[in-house]
Amino acid sequence: MSILWKKLTYFAFVLPNRPGELARFTTSLRESGVDLMGLWGYAESEELPRISCVPVNADAFRGWLDEHDIEAEEGRTFYLSETNNPGALVESLQGIADVGVNIDTIECVAAGEHYGCFIWSNERDWDELETLLT
Numbered sequence: 048m049s050i051l052w053k054k055l056t057y058f059a060f061v062l063p064n065r066p067g068e069l070a071r072f073t074t075s076l077r078e079s080g081v082d083l084m085g086l087w088g089y090a091e092s093e094e095l096p097r098i099s100c101v102p103v104n105a106d107a108f109r110g111w112l113d114e115h116d117i118e119a120e121e122g123r124t125f126y127l128s129e130t131n132n133p134g135a136l137v138e139s140l141q142g143i144a145d146v147g148v149n150i151d152t153i154e155c156v157a158a159g160e161h162y163g164c165f166i167w168s169n170e171r172d173w174d175e176l177e178t179l180l181t
Contacts, residue, residue, distance in 0.1 A: 050139065052180035053126040054173075055084070056105035057165070058112070060119035061095040062088075072098070075115065081107050084126065085165055087154065101126070101165060124165045125176055131162040139164075146179050148172040 062068045069088060076083065082103040090096030101124060102108035112119055127139055136155065143150060148168050155164040168176060 051126075051128040054177060054180070055101050055124050055126050055165075057085075057099055057101045057122055057124045057167075058105075058108060058119040059097060059099045059122075060112075060117055062098055064090055064093060064096050068096075069098075076111065079107075079111050079114070081111050085154065122167070123170070123173055124167050125180065126163065126165055128161060128163040131157045131160055135162065136164070142179060143176070146175050148175050148179070 062072060073083075073086075083100050084103055085099075085101040087099045088096050100108075105121075129135055129139070140150070143166075149172065150166055150168055152167040153164055155162055166176075
């Protein structure tokens with residue numbers, strides 16, 4: 048498999064910190080036909096959990112947000128996927144470093160023979176990352 052890169056939109060927002068909120072959120076997305084590529088949630092003790100997600104279709108997710116009157120931060124992320132083997136991520140990360148782009152955040156997971164990563168960088172580096180990806 049060759050390396051797959053995509054420029055995507057992520058959304059971040061808060062949900063109430065109580066049992067079942069994440070299940071209600073994902074059930075509502077399913078009922079609306081909104082699919083996610085990635086989902087993360089973080090909360091410390093009693094503070095409101097910050098949810099970040101990358102929808103397959105950003106416009107559909109924006110519609111869902113409007114329908115449910117939820118305000119969300121919106122930004123850019125880059126998705127990288129390729130065959131998983133020891134050191135597979137090294138070349139991609141080195142290529143990013145070689146063009147002078149600093150990675151602010153990275154979330155990676157492997158499943159079977161492939162891995163996928165969401166990569167966040169400063170907005171000033173987006174054009175450079177896009178050039179690297181093409």
